[in-house]
Amino acid sequence: MGLAPGSIVFADLSQGPQEINATVISAPRRIRIRQHQPGMRSEVIALVGNLNNQGLQIPGQIWLTWPASSESFGRGDQLKALISAGTGSHRRILSPEQLVRKPGHRLLAQFDIWRQSLIDHLWPHDDGWGCALLLGERRLLSPETRTHFKKTGLAHLLAISGLHIGLLLQILTRCGHRCSPHIGRIFRGSALFLVCLQVFMSGADAPAIRAAVSGVFFHLALNAGRNISLRQIWALNLLAWCLMGHAPPHPSATISLAAVMALQMAAVTHFDKPKKSILFSGFLASLGAHAALVWWTPFFSPWSALFTLLMLPVIALTWLTTQWTLLTGSDPTSFHCQMLWNLCIFLLEKIPEIFLKLPGTPLILTTLGPLTWTFLFISSVMLLTRRHQIAQLLLLLASLSTLLQSLPQEGLxxxxxxxxxxxxxxxxxxxxxxxxxxxxxxxxxxxxxxxxxxxxxxxxxxxxxxxxxxxxxxxxxxxxxxxxxxxxxxxxxxxxxxxxxxxxxxxxxxxxxxxxxxxxxxxxxxxxxxxxxxxxxxxxxxxxxxxxxxxxxxxxxxxxxxxxxxxxxxxxxxxxxxxxxxxxxxxxxxxxxxxxxxxxxxxxxxxxxx
CATH class of the missing domain: 3.60.15.10 (Ribonuclease Z/Hydroxyacylglutathione hydrolase-like)
Incomplete structure (x- = not known):
């Protein structure tokens, strides 16, 4: 399909400068770099394959980086490049003159090139925020900013996720409800088109497509007043992720699935006094996500759900500002537009810094082992959703896992x-x-x-x-x-x-x-x-x-x-x-x-x- 690369087998390229011909495989992404020379603030990185060096075919792929000022490329495009830096599976092109494009005439390539023109229009006036939230270009944000969002449990806000798609659909639905029936039908009918447009604008890669599938599914089900079964959640998300080649145990798929499962357990739970508040559901989703996340990081933010709720208005404001800037063709340097962007950037950078000063942000989990913490987080979800017997079993498994971890183990x-x-x-x-x-x-x-x-x-x-x-x-x-x-x-x-x-x-x-x-x-x-x-x-x-x-x-x-x-x-x-x-x-x-x-x-x- 060309939407996402399958399993990556890296090519064995010799060291030193060399000229290659290759095909762009993945959506080209922007990377923010430290400013080493005037006018150079970002680079482009993409996975390339079908490598050919002086008529010799080289199996495998490499990650190739080139200056953002070069000609734009898309998936399926052919390129001829002089690789002059880098080692192993990551190689670099140092100047635009060392890169030549041979168009592949594919629809995805045209979308990729269009998306890069949108990035050029927004960047650097939005300081990377509009590009990150609407176009999926998180790496245009500074590493320090991304770290602040990770430590406060807000990293999911920087991903093109079901949350973004859900926000888009809810905005359209609300607007449709306030209009005449005819206009309302137009709003609802345009929702699918705009979701597809959002997917392609953000790169049409695996995360964007599975986010669209999840967002549309939840939106339709919730508007129909239905509770979605756990079996349906598993089937639909696993189907979307497997088709994209990023099924569990891939990190993003595993964490997303765990959060969705925990969120759904709140939706299908019947309380004497319902606790189906946004904050409660968000807290459950956070616990579910951390049940998987502990296999990759020891950091845990217990206030993640609250922080997310407080940040959503700012995220929505930035997202709408980005849409307004692009749809109206506004000059980002104009006074009113730049003033609005300055407000968004100030809030997006300062609020997480304030959150980091709160106690327990983040907590570093004690060294009980990832398996023990997975059992503990899932048991917490079960307790909060009143599945006490399952919670007791999971606590027993957590105790056994801790005991096994404490046994003497030898080996260098x-x-x-x-x-x-x-x-x-x-x-x-x-x-x-x-x-x-x-x-x-x-x-x-x-x-x-x-x-x-x-x-x-x-x-x-x-x-x-x-x-x-x-x-x-x-x-x-x-x-x-x-x-x-x-x-x-x-x-x-x-x-x-x-x-x-x-x-x-x-x-x-x-x-x-x-x-x-x-x-x-x-x-x-x-x-x-x-x-x-x-x-x-x-x-x-x-x-x-x-x-x-x-x-x-x-x-x-x-x-x-x-x-x-x-x-x-x-x-x-x-x-x-x-x-x-x-x-x-x-x-x-x-x-x-x-x-x-x-x-x-x-x-x-x-x-x-x-």
Whole structure:
């Protein structure tokens, strides 16, 4: 159908600049970027496939990013591009001149191009809000703003969801009821057309289509005065999600389905004194959503339903302002239009900031494990809907899950927690956890939230030790957040670390929060839980002029009969000077695996297994 890509198999492209021909597969989306050069505030990203490099067909797909000032593309369009940056499955085109479009003459491509022209009309006057709420371009909002909405339980307001479709239908229905019968029929008849238009305006991808299906279904059923059965909910939503290739356990489908199920349980429950208020239903939907959400994040906002209710008028005002701006062709820079946009932007940014100051916003759930919390949230829904027997059974299952989690578990786990440019290497045996570096410069918070989420999933409250190799941002950007969150028992540093200004500022922060520091030197040995740590070299000789990368200590960790070696960003001269030999079970290659002289011979000497 071309509406949504199926399962993604990434292509194995060689590194370095290269010219490719490809086909756009997914709806092109805009990304807000930090302003590195004048006039460049956003980029476009899309999944491309049917890759061809100098006549050689390359199986798989890649995510391709290009400047927003380039010619607009849509699904089915062919492109010819010079890829000059990026690695792995994410590649970039740096200038519009390196990209040429070959039109595919498909209806979806025309809608995609039209949608991008609407974005150009709104952005940047709406600061991304109109584009996000009407066109599904959430990534045009700043990362800080999206984080505020997540922590206050309002992230669902930024999605093209059944809520948006329902609002659209309710507005049309209300308008129709206040008009003459003939005009009312026109309003109701235009509802389906406008819903379809909304779907295509927001990209006609899986989330938009399943939102339209859910919104129309609920609207028609509620206007007919019918209660929708749980079986109907399951059947319709699963059908829509499966057709789009995003059925559970896909995160958005799972969370949406859990919220809809909880909401429906309130609708079919018969109370002596009905509690079918919007706030009560919203609270149930929040509990249902978090029953699934705990598999991805430990954050929970108990005030989410109330916050949503308070934000709905602002969301509706922004949505209507966007529609008015587009339908009337108003100049967003005109005085009245810009004044209205300034009001919307002020409310949308300031209200969540106020919510964040309230107690329990957000709560970080204790480390009972995702399964236990799923049982607890579902049991809460059952109790509130007076299904006491089911609630008792779920509470029993939650108790059993907690008991199983508390049983001793052995086994070494090695995890790389950096998703972009950076390094964060975690060792844990289910009791103790050591982290070697903590950086991710692709995340606006330096990777702090991601590291904390991964620890929570492993039922770990704190890190027994954090080893920082050297004071470069891609190795320590998450450290201030971890210190402020009181997630560290101790930080281990080489003496050379304090010689750099970046290192001195972080040491000051650690002292401010009373985080103990331990200074390591050549030959230092100590034990942290079941881990034996041996510092091979921490005071590097000035080989050809010492560089910050070469301040990285070489550290050998032993867990039972398993040996792990970390090397930070130490370069070839330091590696060659070390006398360590193998066999070593696991080696963290220095400098993110970048090619270096003598690296291959060094790895051969270590006889590394992985």
């Amino acid at each position: 786990t090695l995890s790389l927690l950096s998703r972009g440019r950076g390094q964060a290497f975690l060792l844990t045996d289910r009791k103790d956890a050591l982290l070697f570096d903590a950086g991710d410069t692709s995340a606006h918070d330096g990777g702090t939230d991601f590291i904390r989420r991964q620890l929570w999933k492993m039922n770990l409250k704190r890190l027994r030790g954090l080893f920082i190799s050297h004071p470069h941002l891609d190795h320590q950007s998450a450290v201030p957040g971890l210190i402020a969150a009181k997630a560290l028992d101790r930080i281990y540093l080489a003496d050379s670390y304090r010689s750099q200004p970046q290192g001195q500022s972080l040491i000051h922060l650690a002292n401010k929060y009373s985080v103990p520091l331990k200074w390591i030197t050549d030959g230092t040995r100590f034990r942290i839980g079941a881990f034996e740590v041996f510092v091979i070299s921490a005071e590097q000789p000035p080989i050809g002029g010492i560089q910050i990368n070469d301040m990285s200590p070489l550290i050998l960790i032993r867990w039972k009969e398993t040996y792990i070696l970390t090397s930070g960003d130490a370069q070839s001269g330091v590696l060659s000077a070390s006398l360590i030999t193998g066999p070593i079970d696991h080696v963290l290659i220095p400098h993110h695996g970048s090619p270096a002289p003598n690296l291959k011979s060094w790895l051969t000497r270590l006889q590394a297994r992985t």
